[in-house]
Amino acid sequence: MNITMILDNGFHPDVRVYKEAKYLVSRGIQVTILCWDRDISAKRPLKEIIDGIEIVRFQIPSMYGSGKKQIVAFLKFAYECKKYIKNKSPNYLHCHDKLDTLIGFALHSKKMPYVFDMHEFYEGNYPPKKCFKHDLVEWLIKHSYAALYENDAYLEPAYSKVQDKLYPLKNYPDRVTFNNVSKVESPILRIGYHGVVRGMIKPFTALFESVKGLDNVRVDINGGGIDFPILKKLESNYYNVHINGPYNGIKDSEFLYNNTDILFCGYNRDDPNMQGVAEVVKYFEAIHTGTPMIATKGLAIGNRVEANGFGLAVDTDNSDIIRGAIMKIMKEPELLSKFAKNELKKAHEYCWDEKVIILDSIYRL
Numbered sequence: 001m002n003i004t005m006i007l008d009n010g011f012h013p014d015v016r017v018y019k020e021a022k023y024l025v026s027r028g029i030q031v032t033i034l035c036w037d038r039d040i041s042a043k044r045p046l047k048e049i050i051d052g053i054e055i056v057r058f059q060i061p062s063m064y065g066s067g068k069k070q071i072v073a074f075l076k077f078a079y080e081c082k083k084y085i086k087n088k089s090p091n092y093l094h095c096h097d098k099l100d101t102l103i104g105f106a107l108h109s110k111k112m113p114y115v116f117d118m119h120e121f122y123e124g125n126y127p128p129k130k131c132f133k134h135d136l137v138e139w140l141i142k143h144s145y146a147a148l149y150e151n152d153a154y155l156e157p158a159y160s161k162v163q164d165k166l167y168p169l170k171n172y173p174d175r176v177t178f179n180n181v182s183k184v185e186s187p188i189l190r191i192g193y194h195g196v197v198r199g200m201i202k203p204f205t206a207l208f209e210s211v212k213g214l215d216n217v218r219v220d221i222n223g224g225g226i227d228f229p230i231l232k233k234l235e236s237n238y239y240n241v242h243i244n245g246p247y248n249g250i251k252d253s254e255f256l257y258n259n260t261d262i263l264f265c266g267y268n269r270d271d272p273n274m275q276g277v278a279e280v281v282k283y284f285e286a287i288h289t290g291t292p293m294i295a296t297k298g299l300a301i302g303n304r305v306e307a308n309g310f311g312l313a314v315d316t317d318n319s320d321i322i323r324g325a326i327m328k329i330m331k332e333p334e335l336l337s338k339f340a341k342n343e344l345k346k347a348h349e350y351c352w353d354e355k356v357i358i359l360d361s362i363y364r365l
Contacts, residue, residue: 001363002030004090006081006100008074011035011055012044015249016119016171016281017096018053023356025052027365034084036077038062056084078103085112092145092363098122101140113145115362119171121151134158141165146362151279167358171281173288174352177253181289184259189217189330191294192260194253195282197225202317203266203296204231208241209319210326215240217326219264222247222256257289261336262329265295265305266316279304284350286310292339294325309342 003024007017011033021031037044037057048055058080062073081103085093093114095104104114123133141147141162147154148169159166191211197204204221211217217240221231224246235243247256257263263286283301286293293311295302302313312325329335359365 001028001092002032002088002090003092003094003363004085004088005031005033005094005096006103007033007035007096008077008100008103009035009096010037010039010042010044011057012042012246013050013248013250014096015177015253018050018250019174019352019356020094020117020169020359021053022051023359024363027360029363029365030054032056032088032090034058034081036060036062036074038073074099078106082107098137098140101144105140105143108143116140116144116147117169118147118149118151118154121153123153138162148358148362167362169355169358170279170284170350172284172350172352172355173281177250178257178285178288180254182258183261183290186259186261187216189326190220190259190261191217191264191326192220192222192256192262193264193282194222194247194256194260194285197221197223197227197231199227199268199271200266201227201230202268203264205234206317206319206322207264207266208234208238210322211240212238214326216330218242220244220256220260222252253285254289257285257291260289260291262311262326263291263293264316265293265301266322267296267299267301269296269299287343287350288347290340290344290347292329292336292343294322308346309339311339 005017005021007014011017017033021033024031032054034056037059038061040059040061044057046057046059058077060073060076062070085107090112093104093108093112094117095101095114096117097119101114101116108114122137138159138161142165144165146167147165148167150170154166207219211219219241222244228245231243235241263282265282280301283304287310293305294316295305295311295313296316297313305311306313314325315321
């Protein structure tokens with residue numbers, strides 16, 4: 001069997017996409033990932049094999065997050081995908097996210113159906129856009145061979161017409177990536193964030209202000225994204241804040257979490273991806289590594305952190321309140337141990353290795 005994945009982002013690597021592709025390869029499937037490498041300055045190889053996965057990069061320059069300015073470049077990517085797929089004729093198209101699935105819909109056939117891999121929740125509380133987004137997503141699910149969902153909102157009545165197409169696959173951590181979790185002791189309190197930096201300038205700025213002048217606290221922000229240039233400029237205002245840029249989610253995650261005492265999970269309340277019952281991969285990584293969290297109060301992640309005793313839920317837009325939470329932890333260091341124990345007790349419930357086998361049902365392996 002030959003499966004072609006479509007990814008309208010770069011692969012260096014995308015952790016979820018990598019984990020799915022690697023599993024399929026382990027089941028004897030030929031997997032090719034067609035990805036849109038927007039940063040041509042990185043000079044990544046146009047073709048390479050990673051753990052048995054064939055990576056094909058179409059280097060079409062564009063700035064991530066620039067909205068409509070990317071339309072021409074996206075159409076070029078879609079055209080390159082069309083040419084490649086026409087020559088290779090895979091058995092299935094596996095499309096990661098919404099725009100990729102539009103390409104999959106345009107190219108699919110009865111002999112070459114598409115799988116809609118929904119990495120996020122695509123709706124928000126924004127009428128009338130909500131209606132358009134809902135109709136589009138429901139339409140793509142309806143015409144797919146199968147749809148993988150990350151967010152339980154797709155189980156609600158609004159999607160009752162397409163329930164038969166839905167399969168759960170949440171981006172839980174895998175055993176290999178976090179095989180040797182062991183916290184490195186440090187005389188200072190290390191607060192970290194490890195992931196894409198997008199739409200979080202306000203909570204990050206509040207965090208930076210909250211640690212200003214605290215010699216025994218260090219903040220490390222690891223990850224690339226559209227917020228990175230702004231955060232890098234802010235870095236110079238704080239001697240204990242470090243904006244480190246992109247990292248390899250497969251090779252570096254374990255090291256980063258072993259050197260993190262608190263994971264900062266401050267999110268924009270208006271972000272549609274954080275609405276309703278949304279879950280984020282950082283939440284699961286924190287649980288697997290026994291890393292207590294400071295999370296946004298009022299969002300689903302903050303509610304879960306508070307209810308399960310995984311950390312503190314606060315107003316992450318308010319620097320004074322964040323500072324109060326940090327000072328509380330420093331005065332009561334036993335809290336970190338308590339939160340970590342609560343997390344590790346639940347870690348077995350969030351294991352990728354036990355959930356990814358859903359792909360067997362979809363592809364009839």
